Amino acid sequence: MYKRLLINVSILLLPLVAVVLAVNIKVDSGFVINHRSKEIAEILVSGANAGVKYIPSTFGSLQTAIIEERIRIHDLKKKDIVVFGTSRSSEVNSEIFPQNTFFNCAVPGGNILDYIALYGLYNSNHMLPKYLVISIDPWTFHARRAVTINKKVQYISDPSSPLVADKDLESNYRFGMVSLGLKEEAQRKKNARTLSPDDLIQMLSPDYFQTNIQSIFDKMVIKTDRNNVDSYFIIRSDGGYSLMQQSQIDSFYVKENSFKFIDVNKSNFFISADTSSIYWSYFKKLLINLKSHEVTPIVYISPVNPIVYEHLSNSLRVDLEEGIDVFCKDNNILRIGSFNPNKYGYNYVGNYFMDAYHPVGPVVRNIFYSHRNELKDLGVIISNNLN
Secondary structure (H helix, E strand, O other), X not given: OHHHHHHHHHXXXXXXHHHHHHHXXXXXXXXXXXXXXXHHHHHHHOOOEEEEOOOOOOOHHHHHHHHHHHHHOOOOOOOOEEEEEXXXXXXXXXXXOOOOOEEEEEOOOOOHHHHHHXXXXXXXXXXXXXXXXXXXXXXXXXXXXXXXXXXXXXXXXOOOOOOOOOHHHHHHHHHHHHHOOOHHHHOOOOOOOOOOHHHHHHHOOHHHHHHHHHOOOOOOEEEEOXXXXXXXXXXXXXXXXXXXXXXXXXXXXXXXXXXHHHHHOOOOOOOHHHHHOHHHHHHHHHHHHHHHOOOEEEEEEOOOOHHHHHHHOOOOOOHHHHHHHHHHHHOOOEEEEOOOHHHHOOOOOOOOEOOOOOEOHHHHHHHHHHOHHHHHHHOOOOOOOOO
């Protein structure tokens, strides 16, 4: 009897599951299956901004699609300045460098292996720039893992696990490793371009179905010359993007969530052992190799917000930053920025930080302007009109 009931219920549910799956695959507003990277790349390379309904699930495939599109239209001229970074450096944009061509390869959550992959991508296509800005984050040299706290996903340091490059940059990563003479690591098992269990769950999710139904008549990707379009996330033509506008920030909310962030990341945000890891040696190898290719590396560090820095740094110092300073001085490499916001006059959160570690655009631009003389010595002119 129960078996027959189960069969009957399954028969009734199958059409519903089929509809949910069909809509989620067709609309896919979160870009789980269809990254739409080629469509976005065509817009960006044409010189326009791309508006996407939601933040893409991967930026790795977008970076390769951009290079492929440039090759397709014979846009083979090297950019003067390129950024290898993450969402913390996504506010570095072309307005800062009025006399130079520029592109920002900001891969959210990226690490040193992603930078090596981007190096492989640009080097294999003979597009290494004259200046390469390398952005450093607290997690650049160690892995992180996702945890769910109060129904919200957060990422915490997990230095015991190995780093992994973005799966969509895997072949570029292997080429980059070989180019740096790090062949043994390059022989690791290739990540398959398959759906993860989380992706499959998302495709069957009623919540995702509801989101997709709301977006079923919307264009998932639009071409625009504006930096703000209601209900769209804008990727600028120079590759950068803004997670939030300064005018949208609620400083009280940021403060409250900063203390929650501190509770989750106690003694596990800045990892002092990073400078003795194998990934630190990869970083040094990468920068030295860039110089041998006549590429001028510039190391950039975005500040974290003052509350987080005060509570999570070691007596207001960060071993990683000190290690970077020593290496850069020894190898005549310019380092600008700091994890410490106080160095640039940001002693309180205000509306200068979106959350625990993302500064707004004016903060980033101010940091580059503060180092305009050192950058000028390298041949990089910073705009005097950075508002």
